[in-house]
Amino acid sequence: MARDARYRLRLPEVSLESFEGESIVIDFASGCYYSLTSSATEMLTLLASGAQEAEVLRLLATRHPGASARLGADLDGLLERLLGERILISHEGPPPAGDQTHLGPALAYLPPVLERFEDMREMLLLDPIHELDEATWGPTRAHGAEPGQA
Amino acid sequence: MTAPSRALRAPGGQPVEGYELAALAHDLRERFAAASRAPAAPEMRRYRLAGRPVAVRAPTGTLLDRWLWALAPWAGAAAGEPAELTVSLREADADEDPLASASSGLRALVLQGEMVTAGGLAAHAHAEGGTISLFDREAREALVLHVGRRPLPGWELAAPLRTVLHWWSESLGAQLVHAAGVGFGGRGSLLVGAGGSGKSTTALSCLAAGMDVAGDDYLWLEGEVPPVAHALYASAKVESARLAAWFPSWHPHPGGGDPGEKQVLPLAALAGARLATRLSVTSILLPRVSHVPRPRFEPVSPAAALLALAPSSLFQLPGGRPAHLRLLTRLVREVPAHRLHLSLDPLANAEAIRGHLETAATHGAR
Numbered sequence: 001m002a003r004d005a006r007y008r009l010r011l012p013e014v015s016l017e018s019f020e021g022e023s024i025v026i027d028f029a030s031g032c033y034y035s036l037t038s039s040a041t042e043m044l045t046l047l048a049s050g051a052q053e054a055e056v057l058r059l060l061a062t063r064h065p066g067a068s069a070r071l072g073a074d075l076d077g078l079l080e081r082l083l084g085e086r087i088l089i090s091h092e093g094p095p096p097a098g099d100q101t102h103l104g105p106a107l108a109y110l111p112p113v114l115e116r117f118e119d120m121r122e123m124l125l126l127d128p129i130h131e132l133d134e135a136t137w138g139p140t141r142a143h144g145a146e147p148g149q150a
Numbered sequence: 151m152t153a154p155s156r157a158l159r160a161p162g163g164q165p166v167e168g169y170e171l172a173a174l175a176h177d178l179r180e181r182f183a184a185a186s187r188a189p190a191a192p193e194m195r196r197y198r199l200a201g202r203p204v205a206v207r208a209p210t211g212t213l214l215d216r217w218l219w220a221l222a223p224w225a226g227a228a229a230g231e232p233a234e235l236t237v238s239l240r241e242a243d244a245d246e247d248p249l250a251s252a253s254s255g256l257r258a259l260v261l262q263g264e265m266v267t268a269g270g271l272a273a274h275a276h277a278e279g280g281t282i283s284l285f286d287r288e289a290r291e292a293l294v295l296h297v298g299r300r301p302l303p304g305w306e307l308a309a310p311l312r313t314v315l316h317w318w319s320e321s322l323g324a325q326l327v328h329a330a331g332v333g334f335g336g337r338g339s340l341l342v343g344a345g346g347s348g349k350s351t352t353a354l355s356c357l358a359a360g361m362d363v364a365g366d367d368y369l370w371l372e373g374e375v376p377p378v379a380h381a382l383y384a385s386a387k388v389e390s391a392r393l394a395a396w397f398p399s400w401h402p403h404p405g406g407g408d409p410g411e412k413q414v415l416p417l418a419a420l421a422g423a424r425l426a427t428r429l430s431v432t433s434i435l436l437p438r439v440s441h442v443p444r445p446r447f448e449p450v451s452p453a454a455a456l457l458a459l460a461p462s463s464l465f466q467l468p469g470g471r472p473a474h475l476r477l478l479t480r481l482v483r484e485v486p487a488h489r490l491h492l493s494l495d496p497l498a499n500a501e502a503i504r505g506h507l508e509t510a511a512t513h514g515a516r
Contacts, residue, residue: 014472017456022451026460028472033460033461035453035457117461
């Protein structure tokens, strides 16, 4: 498998805040938010920086040599969920320019964990934002609207 | 004017364009101005909110007294000081249609409680509360209209003008946070967590134990070093059963609560001088009703603190955006956070927080 695909965060709707070993993702469009722990933080940080899947696996194998046999399956499982939740979307072309990725010190490898919370979802869907463009006085986009809505 | 290539559509399918919001804003301003020219001279009150002078106009002092009682302790900004925000309040007549000039599409959006922004204007209606808020970022002017025959709901009276203050804080790089503030000597903790986590009861327990309180639900956060939380509302909400059991000598604000909902307490009357105007935030506490024999602190990560603080702060106010996360992220990176496992003894919980803050102050002074 080539594993040459690249991804990026679904900006500006999705925000990612990473701390040592943990990340919080907030989807301002859906009202869902997520907690990622252990290797999921490393994987998402690398994927969101535009690294190809193969690069992610290579870097993780360097940081966690004892876990190299399972990294591929773990990455596939997490990636499926990140794409399914539309936290990440496909990115064509070279990696997007941005800050250099900092992973922090390598911690003991634990399988990726992505926890989803939707207790605020109903609140957000009651309150979508409709932005109207100042120049054209026409619509730009609506935060909080379901995909497919204006 | 360039025609939009893809129309924003209201729930009924009608297209909406930005100039419609500008037209509605103009119409509402005219209506407010007309009301202020009525025979009875409009009332003007000055407040100091988050350290900044704010002027509020209303047709009568009675309306101001009723609507803004929770802001009363902050009344009294100097008359000659130019207001940094001017808010006009009105109650619509029973037969008045405040959205008469709005297009059907905009009308549908607003009446569904959706936020519409364009060209520095923001509009939002709270259908359940019967309020329509309009904010002009450049003019630093806001209009809030109460419509309908029902009285203002208890939650609006406990936290008046919340939507407008949220928009204003955003324009200044500050942020309203869903948190209670407790402490002493100008330093304190933010109590954060979803409804039912014990935030309000813990704040009231601290008050009963002689500590300072800056509010139980919403605070204005400034990104200073250390971060500063300003009090906004001299009110606290507590369940009726908990009020009777734990704070039997305290009485709710008359007309402040809704039947079957939480009671609203007048913090200014209860706290007196212990109503804190601002607190330097030295810790974040995540209360949990654990019913442990003695309250216990458990360190939590910045990510856990952000998880407790950010979603309810960002999603309970209209227009939560990714940019609003920055100040909260900075807060949790700078300030240590602990989960506070609450005991069944409110005073023991409060004393534990006092000890926690004293320890933090001692360590910070070294």
